[in-house]
Amino acid sequence: MTAETKRIAVTLETLLDSVDLAEDITLRVAEAAGFDEDNRYRIGMSVREAMINAVEYGNQHSRGKKIFLVLELEPHKLVIHIRDQGPGFDLKDIPDPLAEENLLRTSGRGIFLMRAFMDEFDLRRAPQGGAELVMAKRYSGAGPGAPEPRSGGKEE
Amino acid sequence: MSFKATAREASGVMVVDVSGRITLGEGSAMLREMVRDLLDKGQKRIILNLGDVNYIDSSGIGELVSGFTTVKNQGGELKLLNLTKKVHDLLQITKLYTVFDVHNDEGSAVSSFRG
Numbered sequence: 001m002t003a004e005t006k007r008i009a010v011t012l013e014t015l016l017d018s019v020d021l022a023e024d025i026t027l028r029v030a031e032a033a034g035f036d037e038d039n040r041y042r043i044g045m046s047v048r049e050a051m052i053n054a055v056e057y058g059n060q061h062s063r064g065k066k067i068f069l070v071l072e073l074e075p076h077k078l079v080i081h082i083r084d085q086g087p088g089f090d091l092k093d094i095p096d097p098l099a100e101e102n103l104l105r106t107s108g109r110g111i112f113l114m115r116a117f118m119d120e121f122d123l124r125r126a127p128q129g130g131a132e133l134v135m136a137k138r139y140s141g142a143g144p145g146a147p148e149p150r151s152g153g154k155e156e
Numbered sequence: 157m158s159f160k161a162t163a164r165e166a167s168g169v170m171v172v173d174v175s176g177r178i179t180l181g182e183g184s185a186m187l188r189e190m191v192r193d194l195l196d197k198g199q200k201r202i203i204l205n206l207g208d209v210n211y212i213d214s215s216g217i218g219e220l221v222s223g224f225t226t227v228k229n230q231g232g233e234l235k236l237l238n239l240t241k242k243v244h245d246l247l248q249i250t251k252l253y254t255v256f257d258v259h260n261d262e263g264s265a266v267s268s269f270r271g
Contacts, residue, residue, distance in 0.1 A: 019181075041242065049213065052215065098250070104255070105221070107218050110214045113214055113249075
């Protein structure tokens, strides 16, 4: 076992297919990291929701823009960055989906699910522009500390 | 598993057996179309049997809500049947479990429309 952070970076097209691709890549990494099925589901769902945000609300389906997915296997947690090239947004502008008046809205639950499913969640305005969602899931209960990815993935 | 939905009639109620993932794109769109088709045919008593749905994202949740309100606005009812643990938990944390009429038994779901 090593204490160094392993980093996988993927640049994705602004396409709905990229949502599935990002989820698949993340699930493989999470499995290699030793997360159990329940936590893999939560991590995969969070990435899916972040990607949907990036495609639909960030890059607004603009094919000229990219989405940057970074997975970092730190000693005690998996950290996920998803950055788009859109105008950015503020969390305080996102309506509470649990408020009575919002319960029957057909959208607006993505951020809530990411917050519910991940141990850490943050929204940053990326220096390059765009919104960057940063989420983390600790290995606790998922395996013995920092794992060695078994195979696949590009390390930097 | 890809999305699939098949409608059948049970004592005057349309039961839609749904399987696969209800997610952004195909799954959500096909579910919307299915509910719209049933309403167009005058079928306003609808049960979505989600027993084989193992994954729903926020878009899928939105589609369930959309179906619920669309059917209700046309004077009908849309109920849910056989939630898997993942779907049950998602509806719990989003506070939608109490919005939908959820059943674990098809007979009770069908008979709940009577009266």
